[in-house]
Amino acid sequence: MHNYLALVPTVRWQDALDILIVAYVIYRVALLIRGTRTMQMVLGVVVLGAAYVASQMLGLFTVNWLLNNFLSSLFVILVVIFQPDIRRALMSFGAGHLFGVRRPGSKLTDDLTAAAAWLSARRIGALIVVEQEAGLNEYVETGRAIYGEASPELIETIFMHNSPLHDGAVIVKGDRILAAACLLPLSTNPAVSLALGTRHRAAIGLTEETDAVVIVVSEENGMISLAQEGKLSRGLDPQELLHRLHQLRV
Numbered sequence: 001m002h003n004y005l006a007l008v009p010t011v012r013w014q015d016a017l018d019i020l021i022v023a024y025v026i027y028r029v030a031l032l033i034r035g036t037r038t039m040q041m042v043l044g045v046v047v048l049g050a051a052y053v054a055s056q057m058l059g060l061f062t063v064n065w066l067l068n069n070f071l072s073s074l075f076v077i078l079v080v081i082f083q084p085d086i087r088r089a090l091m092s093f094g095a096g097h098l099f100g101v102r103r104p105g106s107k108l109t110d111d112l113t114a115a116a117a118w119l120s121a122r123r124i125g126a127l128i129v130v131e132q133e134a135g136l137n138e139y140v141e142t143g144r145a146i147y148g149e150a151s152p153e154l155i156e157t158i159f160m161h162n163s164p165l166h167d168g169a170v171i172v173k174g175d176r177i178l179a180a181a182c183l184l185p186l187s188t189n190p191a192v193s194l195a196l197g198t199r200h201r202a203a204i205g206l207t208e209e210t211d212a213v214v215i216v217v218s219e220e221n222g223m224i225s226l227a228q229e230g231k232l233s234r235g236l237d238p239q240e241l242l243h244r245l246h247q248l249r250v
Contacts, residue, residue: 045074048067048070048071049071051063051067052064052067052068052071055067107175108130108150108172108174108175108250109242109245109246109250110242111150111151111152111155112128112130112150112152112155112172112215112241112245112250113238113241113242113245114152114238115128115152115155115156116128116215116217116224116238116241117224117238117241118152118156119155119156119159119217119222120217120222120223120224120238121222122222123218123219123220123221123222124156124159124160124161124166124217124219125159125166125199125217125218125219126155126159126170126199126215126216126217127168127169127170127184127199127202127203127214127215127216127217128155128169128170128172128214128215128216129169129170129171129172129182129184129206129212129213129214130172130173130212130213130214130215130250131171131172131173131178131212132210132211132212132213132250133211134210134211134212136171136173136178136210136212139169139171139182139183139184139206140171140178140179140182141179142168142182142183143165143168143169143171143179143180143181143182143183144165144179144180144181145178145179146158146170146177146178146179146180147176147177147178147179148176148177149175149176149177150172150175150176150177154177155170155177158170158177158180159217164181165180165181166181167181168180168181168182168183168184169181169182169183169184169202169206169214170182184202184203184205184206185202185205185206185209186198186201186202186205187201187202187204187205187208187230188205189204189208189230192204196232197218197220199216199218199219200216200218200225200227200232203216203225203227203232204227204230204231204232206227207227207228207229207230207231208229208230211229212228213226213227213228213245213248213250214226214227214228215241216232223235224236224237224238224241226241226244226245228248
């Protein structure tokens with residue numbers, strides 16, 4: 001019996017800590033990709049890996065050769081396919097979000113909600129981007145510099161139909177509006193409904209590439225939507241919008 005016990009490796013406290021850190025990082029990454037296209041692609045890679053092992057066991061040499069050549073360049077393929085998701089995950093890591101640390105919320109949520117409610121009641125289209133940890137300078141430069149206080153009155157004035165700045169997005173950082181009439185990237189996700197207009201596709205597109213939060217007000221029906229992490233929540237009333245913004249600690 002003592003001989004068998006000698007074969008059992010000694011577990012150091014560093015080993016336990018190592019396992020806990022890796023498990024927690026995997027858990028946080030799983031939360032980041034849950035419900036996104038990335039999760040579906042990861043499942044696809046797992047299926048391909050299982051098929052590769054099965055082809056070896058069953059002696060399917062041609063299938064095994066094809067999968068072997070594909071999987072040998074898998075790292076490069078994954079970097080290309082998951083580029084936006086990798087960038088967002090790294091930004092979350094740098095911001096402390098990966099470990100559950102979030103920056104405190106601000107009173108900006110009340111002003112944004114008030115502006116969205118006013119625009120919604122009058123069916124005035126709007127696209128309001130709230131910068132988070134990732135800088136949006138490349139999009140700010142496509143618009144007209146404002147750098148004014150992000151008050152409901154200023155936001156409402158910008159999006160009025162006769163305003164020369166009503167087309168495009170307003171980008172907010174902290175309690176300041178950096179620019180208006182900014183151009184945003186449209187989503188290329190084929191799963192996005194074709195019924196969505198340019199504003200909604202732009203909101204989804206930006207949140208696929210950055211950690212920004214985007215408020216959209218539809219010009220057709222006044223519906224308020226909120227985009228974050230490539231997902232769009234539609235049909236929010238002002239109270240729901242306020243609650244969501246507080247949850248995101250905007």
